Amino acid sequence: MNGTTGTTGTTTGTTGSPDPGPAARRVIVVGSGPTGLLLAGDLATAGVPVTVLEKRPHGISNLSRAFALHARTLEQLDGRGLADELEAAGRPLDRLRLFGRLTIDLDALPSRFNHLLVIPQYEVEKVLERRAVEAGVEFRHETEVTGLDQDADGVTVGTRTSDGAAGTLRAGYVVGADGMRSVVRDAIGLPFPGHSVIRSVVLADVRLAEEPETLLTVNAVGDAFAFLAPFGDGYYRVIGWNRSRDVPDSEPLGLDEVKEVTRLALGRDFGMHDARWLSRFHSDERQAPAYRVGRVFLAGDAAHVHTPAGGQGMNTGLQDAANLSWKLAQVVNGHASAGLLDTYQAERHPVGKAVLRSSGGIVRLAMAKRPWTLALRAALTTFLNNAGPARRRAAGQVTGIGYRYPAPRGAHPLTGARVPDVTLADGTRLYEAQRGGRFVLVTEAGVHDGPAGPREDRLTVRHWASDRRTALLVRPDGYVAWAADEAGPEAIEAALAAYVG
Incomplete structure (x- = not known):
């Protein structure tokens, strides 16, 4: 048997159905x-x-590095009936601030979730x-x-x-x-393939004597970078890096070092104390x-x-x-x-x-040190702050709502595009109609009566609230599988047979 060996656990736990099926x-x-x-x-x-x-043993660890849900992910979770619960547990942030002066406003996103949701991965x-x-x-x-x-x-x-x-x-x-x-x-x-981009990144979970002015605090100055995010339980996650402190991940880490890199990057350490966890890691770019x-x-x-x-x-x-x-x-x-x-x-x-490319570009510009890279960062910041379309494209990429998938040659222009959470004729939302992993067919009223037979558990049919006549078949992940302008019943049925089965 080909393969490699992982790490051995200590006990075996099973939750859910005891018979996983054929x-x-x-x-x-x-x-x-x-x-x-x-x-x-x-x-x-x-x-x-x-x-x-x-x-690993069963249990949800609080030692997570992720602290944000972006708009497209929240839309996907909404299609599963989970977004509202997570929204209640997290804290919304309506703008991202990069490089000190560059601001990406999220409240203009064409989404119900026009913000970043700050929430620990374990939630x-x-x-x-x-x-x-x-x-x-x-x-x-x-x-x-x-x-x-x-x-x-x-x-x-x-x-x-x-x-x-x-x-x-x-x-x-x-x-x-x-x-x-x-x-x-x-x-x-x-x-x-790939390589390590940043080595000896420090992580810590700490309490703060002084509450930061912003929900997410991030900055880079000279050789230092620091990021602060709240867990919501009184502790904050600190991520920091000091270019001049390049040591192995195994090197012991103390709170004094975390404080120092935070002061270098943010100007103060916010009175960090009571660290419950300290660690180092390195950040790679690989695919x-x-x-x-x-x-x-x-x-x-x-x-x-x-x-x-x-x-x-x-x-x-x-x-x-x-x-x-x-x-x-x-x-x-x-x-x-x-x-x-x-x-x-x-x-x-x-x-x-x-x-x-985008995450690597952000970190390289954030840690710019040479005159030409500093000049490039300044020029990019000025351009994005003054060019609305470019700033919207950047927001779409970071939040995920700007991506679309390739479409076959000759397909309708909407094929492969993300579908916004439109309100339908019966007052429901598209993402509500997707729940249960369903395809959703949206047509003008009277064109299609609804699913029957074996498709009933996989297809929902709804109608436009407007006078729009485009027929749209939305995949369970919220992207357009097929579309046609003024399609009749036969064309729709052929599309359902091809995509829904």
């Missing part, structure tokens, strides 16, 4: 971070048997795990993947539990959502050349990692999951051919590449 229909998700949890919950909601393998994981459990996902904690073999009919995954017991599991498909050091990625022989090898897929940090600049990491992984889950469900449930799965690579790999 092996040929089962999907194994490796990793129970946000990406794996959203994917597993989507699949189980669509009736696909899912087993999640996680080498997102709590909601996603609960949904997955309620949908019947089987969890096997403290179970590491030791390798995998795939053939024409499925994948055999080697496992080892914390007590040393070896075993195998059989599934139709496997998704590696197991992070930067992905065992799944190694097992299918994919490289992870797998392929997100799929046969029946095995990569998502989230297993597929791409980049700097924390712009808060795009967790968001990109969640959007990977939203893209892949409905496609796997369509294929496993027999409603689409396996060729549909090729579109995951075609659609998400370019997005991952773009995120690497």
Whole structure:
């Protein structure tokens, strides 16, 4: 069996359905971070048997690095009925401030979620795990993947539990959502090219004697960078970097060093005290050349990692999951051919590449030191602050709402575009109609009577609240699968047969 070995756990815990179903229909998700949890919950909601393998003990860790949900991710979560709960737990921020003078206003975003939601990753994981459990996902904690073999009919995954017991599991498909050091990625022989961008980044969870003036506090001065974000429980996460302090991740870290880098970057340390956690890490920029090898897929940090600049990491992984889950469900449930799965690579790999470029560009400009890079940053700041269209494009990229997917030659111009959360004729919203992983057909009244037969559990038909005549078939992830101007019943039926099955 080809593969590598992860870290051994101590016990095995199982939550959810005790019978994951026939092996040929089962999907194994490796990793129970946000990406794996959203994917597993989507699949189980669509009736696909899912087993999640996680080498860690069960529990939601508060030692997370992600602190933001962007507009497009919140829209995806709204389509699952989860956004309002998370909105209540987080704190909205209506503008991003970069390089001291550059401001990206989010309140002008064409979205119900015209803000950044500041919320720790573990709060997102709590909601996603609960949904997955309620949908019947089987969890096997403290179970590491030791390798995998795939053939024409499925994948055999080697496992080892914390007590040393070896075993195998059989599934139709496997998704590696197991992070930067992905065992799944190694097992299918994919490289992870790239490099470390920043080394010896310090992390700390501290209390502050002085509350910062802004919800997120971030700045770079000279050789120093610092970021502060609230957990909501009285503690703050500090992320800092000092170019002149380049030491291994294993070097001991004390609170005095965290205070020093914060003072250098922010001008004061806000009276930091009572650190409950201190650590170092290095930030890499890497991307797998392929997100799929046969029946095995990569998502989230297993597929791409980049700097924390712009808060795009967790968001990109969640959007990977939203893209892949409905496609796997369509294929496993027999409603689409396996060729549909090729579109995951075609659609998400370019997005991952773009995120690497944008986050890397932000951090390099933030840490500019040479005269020409400082001049470039000043020019870019002036340009974006005075050029509305360019600033809106930048906001669309960082928040995810500006991306669209490639469309086949000759397709309607709307194909592949993100669909806003429009209000429909019956007073409901489009994202409400998507819940349950459904396709949504939107037409003018009287053109289509609604789904019947085997499509009833996968398709919702709604009508425009306006006099618009374009027929729109919206995928479960909120992008246009098909559109036509003034389409009749026969054309619509042909589209439903092609895309919904």
